[in-house]
Amino acid sequence: MIYRNNKGPVYDKKVAKHRTAERICKFLNSLSILCAAGLVFFPSSYPLAVAVNIAIPLICIAVLKLYSKYVRIDAERHLVKPTIYYAMLYVSLSLTLTSFKLFNILEYFLLWLLVFGFTLLILCFLFFNNIEYKFQPFKVYLKTATSYVFLIGYAYGTITSLNAVLDDSTPQVYYSTILKKHLGGRRGSPSFLLGPWGPKKNKNTIYVSSKFFRDHQVKDHVVILIFNGKFGIPWYTINEL
Structure with a gap:
């Protein structure tokens, strides 16, 4: 809405904020597509790409809080x-896919505790003080929360990416x-499919690049390195002998 007075055109503040929020969301949607594709198709840029993909949903939440009346x-x-939904969706899917391919986790109990705790924390930020x-009724909350099931993957x-990237432990x-x-x-x-090694007492599968x-080839000997993990989540990788 634009109106005029004796000093010239004046923009309604609400319209200006709405347009700003719209531009920011469009930018985040485009950026998330590029960053998600970069993480999946160019794994050599992993440390930087994973940092950007982790950051985008957090930026989306910040935008939601700054423009709470204008963003869904x-x-x-x-x-x-x-809406910030799709910007969060794209990078979450790329992080899920990449982390499943790259990281072999030795023990999952602590990991799943952290995953579900982090997911609930993000949902709380999304709904807390949200005007809409x-x-x-509860069913509306439930429907929207269910649509964010991909946050478990995020x-x-x-957690698995930071657990490995920030890990400085000496491997076994x-x-x-x-x-x-x-x-x-x-x-x-x-x-x-590997023969028994260390804590793996039976034949076991390990994912590789x-x-x-x-x-x-089959019958080749390989080295397995077990790291403690930055968050205490043991993970392992395979190297040449």
């Missing part, structure tokens, strides 16, 4: 108010032999 959190399209949900990707070293090669699988990543998969 639901997945509905073609409404007047812009102030007087809504939390998983964030074990040795094993490749028994079988699998291309694909439930994670969509190449993997090896495409290059490592191509460069190694």
Whole structure:
């Protein structure tokens, strides 16, 4: 809404804020698509890419709090108010996919506690003091919260990535032999079936990069490195002997 007085045109503050919020949300949506694609297709840039992908949902929450009257959190399209939903969705999916492919976790109990705790914390930030949900029935909260189930993947990707990237522990070293090669699988990543090593008393599967998969054959000997993890979540990786 624009009106005039004797000093010239004056912009309604609400309209100005709405347009600013709209531009910010469009920018975040575009940025999230680029960053999500970069993390999935260019893993060599992993430390920087993962930092940006982790940051975008946090920036979205900050935008929501700054422009609470002008920004939505639901997945509905073609409404007047812009939404941060899709900006959070794209990077969450990329973090989920990448972390499942890259990190082999030794113990999951603490990881899942942190994942669900972090997910609930984000949902609290999304709904707390949110004007659109102030007087809504519980089923409306539940519907929107359910649409954010991907935040479990975001939390998983964030915690496993930071647990590994920030880890400066000295690894425990074990040795094993490749028994079988699998291309694909439930994670969509190449993997090896290894003989027993360290805490793994039976045959076990480890996920590897495409290059490592191509460069190694059945009966090759490999090194397994177990790290403590920055958050106390043990994880392991495979190296050449």
